[in-house]
Amino acid sequence: MPLLKIDKLSKSFGGLKAVSNLNIEINDGELIGLIGPNGAGKTTVFNLLTGVYEPTEGSVKFQSKDMRGLKPYQVTQSGMARTFQNIRLFSDLTVIENVKIAYHQRSSYSTLSAFLRLPSYYAGEEEMQRKAMELLKIFNLEDKAEEVAKNLPYGEQRRLEIARALGTEPKLLLLDEPAAGMNPQETHDLMNLIRWIRQQFNLAILLIEHDMSLVMGVCERIYVLDYGMIIAQGTPDEIKNNPKVIEAYLGEEVV
Ligand SMILES: Nc1ncnc2c1ncn2[C@@H]1O[C@H](COP(=O)(O)OP(=O)(O)OP(=O)(O)O)[C@@H](O)[C@H]1O
Incomplete structure (x- = not known):
């Protein structure tokens, strides 16, 4: 198939x-x-x-x-993940937050563990931070991790959009x-x-x-x-x- x-x-x-x-x-x-x-x-x-x-x-x-x-x-x-003709980032969030949102869509820990702040929640968060940073490195954006997305130059916003799509694996x-x-x-x-x-x-x-x-x-x-x-x-x-x-x-x- x-x-x-x-x-x-x-x-x-x-x-x-x-x-x-x-x-x-x-x-x-x-x-x-x-x-x-x-x-x-x-x-x-x-x-x-x-x-x-x-x-x-x-x-x-x-x-x-x-x-x-x-x-x-x-x-x-x-x-299945996509990017858009007109870039659609969470423009007021930081670069790394944009990528972490993508991982959240795929996260393995439950909403309950997040709500109760169980150890599995923290382990999941750490893992996401690590994976998001790895992606940013690949896209040459690691130095921009804490910048607000809308302040990036156009070409970097495009790269970030692709990185975010890849975050959903x-x-x-x-x-x-x-x-x-x-x-x-x-x-x-x-x-x-x-x-x-x-x-x-x-x-x-x-x-x-x-x-x-x-x-x-x-x-x-x-x-x-x-x-x-x-x-x-x-x-x-x-x-x-x-x-x-x-x-x-x-x-x-x-x-
Ligand atoms: N929500 C909608 N309501 C009405 N017509 C629509 C809608 N979305 C797209 N169309 C129409 O469908 C046709 C195809 O549009 P589409 O945006 O898919 O083309 P495209 O090949 O992506 O064009 P471009 O290369 O300019 O982006 C166009 O005539 C467009 O006006």
């Missing part, structure tokens, strides 16, 4: 079919791209996967489990335009980071991105959406040379 199986998924908003008859499969550890013009339906796919929207039709199976009706926090607990990470607003050097560093994360954390990644150097550089397979429908899928080379994709999205200059 694939890690994720999207089967004939559709979503309508009134008369608009934002996603139409979508079929996608992702296996363990794959790095997959989802590209297409503005308004093609890419973020809607993420919202369908993460329980923000209910599908109009079709199904999503993740680790063989039917995801229908799950709330976003239940989707996170089941092992996902098997599938959904990245929505992680390179948006980054300069070429930051985008290049992000490319290496994405590759490294996949290996280090042993997870699959589904990446929405308009920066073609990033998508073509890291993805093994790419799905192309246009008007809510998949118009092509294949390796980066196949996608670059697909006439339908060139016409709908890439233009002549990429070829």
